Amino acid sequence: MNISIIGSGYVGLVTGACFAELGNKVICADNDVKKIANLTKGIVPIYEPGLEEVIKLNLKNKRLKFTSSIKSAVKSSEVIFIAVGTPALENGEADLTGIENVARTIAQNMDGYRVIVEKSTVPVETCAWVKKTISTYIKKGHKFDVVSNPEFLREGSAINDFTHPDRIILGVESAKAKQIMSSLYQPLNRPILVTNIKSAELIKHASNAFLATKISFINAISRICDKVGADVKEVAEGMGLDSRIGRHFLHAGIGYGGSCFPKDLEAFISIAEKLGYDFEILKAVRDANEEQKKFVLQKIKDELWIIKDKTIAVLGLAFKPNTDDLRNAPSIDLIRSLIQEGAKVKVYDPKAMDKAKEFLKDAVFCKDLYQAGSSADCLIVATEWNEFKEMDFAKLKKSLKRPLIVDARNIYDPKFLKAKGFTYIGVGRGNE
Numbered sequence: 001m002n003i004s005i006i007g008s009g010y011v012g013l014v015t016g017a018c019f020a021e022l023g024n025k026v027i028c029a030d031n032d033v034k035k036i037a038n039l040t041k042g043i044v045p046i047y048e049p050g051l052e053e054v055i056k057l058n059l060k061n062k063r064l065k066f067t068s069s070i071k072s073a074v075k076s077s078e079v080i081f082i083a084v085g086t087p088a089l090e091n092g093e094a095d096l097t098g099i100e101n102v103a104r105t106i107a108q109n110m111d112g113y114r115v116i117v118e119k120s121t122v123p124v125e126t127c128a129w130v131k132k133t134i135s136t137y138i139k140k141g142h143k144f145d146v147v148s149n150p151e152f153l154r155e156g157s158a159i160n161d162f163t164h165p166d167r168i169i170l171g172v173e174s175a176k177a178k179q180i181m182s183s184l185y186q187p188l189n190r191p192i193l194v195t196n197i198k199s200a201e202l203i204k205h206a207s208n209a210f211l212a213t214k215i216s217f218i219n220a221i222s223r224i225c226d227k228v229g230a231d232v233k234e235v236a237e238g239m240g241l242d243s244r245i246g247r248h249f250l251h252a253g254i255g256y257g258g259s260c261f262p263k264d265l266e267a268f269i270s271i272a273e274k275l276g277y278d279f280e281i282l283k284a285v286r287d288a289n290e291e292q293k294k295f296v297l298q299k300i301k302d303e304l305w306i307i308k309d310k311t312i313a314v315l316g317l318a319f320k321p322n323t324d325d326l327r328n329a330p331s332i333d334l335i336r337s338l339i340q341e342g343a344k345v346k347v348y349d350p351k352a353m354d355k356a357k358e359f360l361k362d363a364v365f366c367k368d369l370y371q372a373g374s375s376a377d378c379l380i381v382a383t384e385w386n387e388f389k390e391m392d393f394a395k396l397k398k399s400l401k402r403p404l405i406v407d408a409r410n411i412y413d414p415k416f417l418k419a420k421g422f423t424y425i426g427v428g429r430g431n432e
């Protein structure tokens, strides 16, 4: 099929590259001319395992093209995905300006039937607005269908998530659109759920909100664990074995971050408010997450007493492993608070250093974890990179001023570290 993806950000790039890999002819469009020039040469602006290889291969096969002309992308494709950003406005609502602009451009340039697919995370009823916008600006009465096809990719495992999704959601309102979209996804051989458009839009926000709720819930349990001397990892394992609950998204830690959960939660709370419903559960989830970030700082203070003039190593900057994405990364808030209180903060991350240097001006950037740990009064693990799980503890211990590890992601066995001579502080590991 000839398809185009408007918006070459995270979702757009992964979707475009993977559809090309499945044998389609794909055009990825973006109005960022420099980004497009780089992508045409195979230079990918984000770190995502496997993505660069898939892009390069499909550029070579001529199944994937990049353009800064949305107009030409619209002209040559039957299916058009909208994957532009929907950043948060000050009041938490999603800014849909980009979507409206693209819808208008599509309408003004289509020269035959088109399926317009909403892929960006958007509030319920956005497809209805896209449809209205296209109907308003369309020339010659060409026919079109609007589809909601929300994305469930996780950063760090996006290629695998695209090729092996638990489900594909298609919100449609015509048999023709259903047939075209189903055949596009058919090669993946994964379950497809066809719904009405508004249900599909809600499935996306409801899923992210539910996952965030699981995280805040287990973080709350971790607080009780600390008070009574239980281990939240054991509690989560015991809960997760119940198939009704499931094991995933029950890892207690420093709180969730990233470009999705915080933004989507705010947007969902704000949509509900507009619809006349006070989404109190989600407000509590959000507040518990903010609280959790501060709680880790409090744990450090409880151990070090005075932060001023202490040297603190922070391992991990990205909001999760296998990405260089720093958006809403809990590590950044923590580092800023530590610096504000007068600490010297030494940082290391396997992939996110360059991006972090742009805005963490007062931190000391180190070449590896041992250099970060050198002469530190405390070492904090803020992102669970594999590299940190497999470190040489004897080497680290020698270089630390004080053998104190704050494991904000619960990646270590407290007994193992204590046996190696470290003071261990985890999240909900029973050490209030």
Ligand code: UGA
Pocket: 121, 151, 152, 153, 154, 155, 156, 208, 211, 215, 248, 249, 250, 251, 252, 253, 254, 255, 256, 257, 258, 259, 260, 261, 319, 320
């Ligand atoms: C999330 C969803 O998982 C995807 O399904 C969705 O497509 C995506 O948002 C989106 O809307 O675009 P992502 O933000 O890439 O994906 O990352 P997650 O793996 O979901 O992690 C989000 C945050 O939750 C991270 O900060 C992570 O450290 C934290 N987390 C996750 C926990 O603290 N505990 C857990 O048990 C799981």
